[in-house]
Amino acid sequence: MNIKHELLKLIPDSIYLKNAYKKIMGKNLNLRTPKTFNEKLQWLKLHNRNPLYTTLVDKYAVKNWAARQIGDSYIIPTLGVWDKFEEIDFEKLPNQFVLKCTHDSGSYFICKDKSKLDKIEAQKRFTKALKRNFFYSGREWPYKNVHPRIIAEQYMEDRNGAFVDYKFSCFNGVVDCVMVCLDRHLNDVKFYFFDKDWNLKRLNVRGKNAPDDFTIPKPPCMDEMFEIAAKLSKDIPFVRVDLFECDGKIYFGEMTFYPDSGFDANLLPETDVYFGQKIDLSKITRR
Incomplete structure (x- = not known):
């Protein structure tokens, strides 16, 4: 037994998160009147405890839920499930x-x-x-x-040996943007954000420093992916919906409630504020 790990479990959630936030983000965590995206994610951990979320983060159980929302054809086939x-x-x-x-x-x-x-x-x-x-x-x-x-899931790749993932930032069913992940097979993974009209959103350092005319090809199925992400994120204050594209066909990946566990120092400070403004905590019934 890892005694240190067991002792950490005894720390109340709010204290644990304040200490972790200070260590990782280098500043105090404001839980009384959270403003930024990262702060509000910490607040949501403590107070937005919808039982459905347990199903949505379960990589097996969420498949049945997602299939009911968008259809079986978007679900990666499961080959088996085991306890050990x-x-x-x-x-x-x-x-x-x-x-x-x-x-x-x-x-x-x-x-x-x-x-x-x-x-x-x-x-x-x-x-x-x-x-x-x-x-x-x-x-x-x-x-x-x-x-x-x-x-066990079916192995997926397209004709080029890739299986590209797209991560959609969603606020109560409204999709703000998609993060495109490039060159995952290399040491230098690249992340770029685009809105629904495929305009570059300068939300991180790489996007901020990109040339004025920077773009990448828009996948033909991207509009449909935005629609799927909106449907899956309905009535959730924030969730990142991860989808995949393989030879023009869309597949559901997972639901992520707290990207980087709410300790995302890679976002620009203005992005932290911008995303934070999109999360309305006043409509959430605290536990």
Whole structure:
């Protein structure tokens, strides 16, 4: 048992978040009258505890919910779900697949060739992840009661060997912009924000420093993606809806309530204020 980790669990959520915010962001966290995006995300962790959110962060359970909202055709096929790594029958899985934990963020394993799969390493990784309650690392309440499981999904890539993800910032069903992630296979990942009309929004350092005429090709299905993100984010003060595009077809990824756990120092200060103004806390019933 990690004694330090167990002791951290005993710290009240508001105190834990204030200390983490000061350490990561370098300034005090204003929970009494939050103004910025990052501050309001911390406030939402403490006070906006809609039971539906537990389903929406569960990478297995959310698929059924999303399918009811937008249709089965947008859902990446699930190949299996298990409580323990030892329960996985790899003989029944295809040569390529993706393993994910349902209860956290970042625990996944991409298998492009089953004959080369390091099962021992994968077992260590997932066994450790299944024991961890992701809630305690950033006090993101929706994760607290998610049942830890492993799912296998169909491996996806387009004809160019890519599977591009698009992250939509949504405020009560209104989609402000999409963040496009480029060159994920390189060390220098690039992020750019665009609005619905495909105008560059200078919300981060890279966008601010981009040339006046900078753009990238707009995917043909982008307008439909904005519509899907709006539908999935209805009645939620803020959520980032992650979608994928593969050879012109759209797939649902996940719902992210607290990007970077509300400690996003990469946003420009003016963006932190701009996004913060879009979250109306007055309409939220506090727990």
